[in-house]
Amino acid sequence: MDDDRIPVSNREHRVGLKPDLRDTPAGSRVGLKPDLRDRQGERLVGLKADLRDPIGGSRVRVWDPFVRPFHWGLVGAFTIGWLTQEQDYWWHLVAGYTVLTLVVLRVLWGFLGPRYARFSDFVRGPAAVLGYLVRLGRGRAPRFIGHNPAGGAMILALLAAMLAVTISGVALDAAENLAGPLGDTTLFLYTDGIARIHLLATDLSPVLIALHLLGVLSASLAHRENLIVAMIVGTKRPQDARSSPEGD
Numbered sequence: 458m459d460d461d462r463i464p465v466s467n468r469e470h471r472v473g474l475k476p477d478l479r480d481t482p483a484g485s486r487v488g489l490k491p492d493l494r495d496r497q498g499e500r501l502v503g504l505k506a507d508l509r510d511p512i513g514g515s516r517v518r519v520w521d522p523f524v525r526p527f528h529w530g531l532v533g534a535f536t537i538g539w540l541t542q543e544q545d546y547w548w549h550l551v552a553g554y555t556v557l558t559l560v561v562l563r564v565l566w567g568f569l570g571p572r573y574a575r576f577s578d579f580v581r582g583p584a585a586v587l588g589y590l591v592r593l594g595r596g597r598a599p600r601f602i603g604h605n606p607a608g609g610a611m612i613l614a615l616l617a618a619m620l621a622v623t624i625s626g627v628a629l630d631a632a633e634n635l636a637g638p639l640g641d642t643t644l645f646l647y648t649d650g651i652a653r654i655h656l657l658a659t660d661l662s663p664v665l666i667a668l669h670l671l672g673v674l675s676a677s678l679a680h681r682e683n684l685i686v687a688m689i690v691g692t693k694r695p696q697d698a699r700s701s702p703e704g705d
Contacts, residue, residue, distance in 0.1 A: 516692035519573050519602060523566055525691055531559050535619070535662070542659070550630065557623035560616055573602065579609030586610045593675060600680045602696055608676070611669050618665055621658035629655050 520528075538552035567576040579601075581589075589606040592598040598605070604612060631639035632648040644651065677684045687693045 515695055517602060517695050518691060519693050520688055520691040521571050521574055522691075523562075523570065524574050525688060527559055527563050527566070528688055531556060531563075531619070534559065538622075539659075539663075553623050553626045556619055557627070560619045560623070563616065573604070576609075579604035579606070580613065581606040581609055593679060596679065598676075598679055600696065602693060605676060607672055611665065611672060615662075615665050615669060618658055618662045622655065622662060625651055625655035625658060 534552045534555040538549055538556060541549040541552065566574055572578055585606045586609075589598055593607070601608075627637050628639055628644050628651045629648070630637045631642060632644040632646075632651050634640070635645065673684050682694060
């Protein structure tokens with residue numbers, strides 16, 4: 458009778474269970490294939506890694522508590538300024554001074570802020586920007602935790618455009634209305650030129666914004682991550698082994 462018994466040892470064998478249904482250590486689950494097991498503490502059952510909750514799992518803090526409010530505050534202030542060009546002049550001024558204040562603070566933060574907010578982290582030369590765009594068009598662009606080279610160039614362009622819009626707006630207010638911090642100057646002698654600069658910068662800004670949105674959409678699709686959500690919650694998924702080291 459003793460010879461008919463089924464041995465049980467180390468919790469690895471179960472009577473009547475096939476080997477692929479036995480308990481196995483370190484993350485395996487009964488009846489699940491290896492690609493559905495837990496990996497590094499993250500539940501992947503039924504979901505692929507690129508389809509997980511955008512704020513779930515292991516995340517890297519990228520956008521700090523200044524950059525996120527700055528970004529969305531700038532969106533709101535510029536929108537108000539754009540919509541009040543021909544009416545509600547007081548709101549137009551408030552929006553313009555808000556944009557100017559935000560941009561000045563962002564420039565300072567580009568030197569004083571944390572890693573991913575600093576210009577040194579994302580400002581690249583023309584060759585790097587062009588190279589990134591070519592690789593993006595071919596579907597082989599590396600993933601960057603912070604801003605990619607094209608995104609960095611667009612940030613500089615947008616900041617410059619916002620400065621041009623707002624500074625020329627302050628000057629135009631002084632020239633036309635003898636108001637604002639420059640109201641006591643002789644800018645009224647240059648009203649036409651200031652107005653042309655202000656209108657040109659104002660018309661250029663939406664074009665840059667459209668290109669910026671196109672770039673965000675392209676990078677989001679290329680790397681399967683929602684960059685808009687990342688700018689809201691401030692986190693992104695960590696760099697993986699398949700990404701280029703220059704993207705880290």
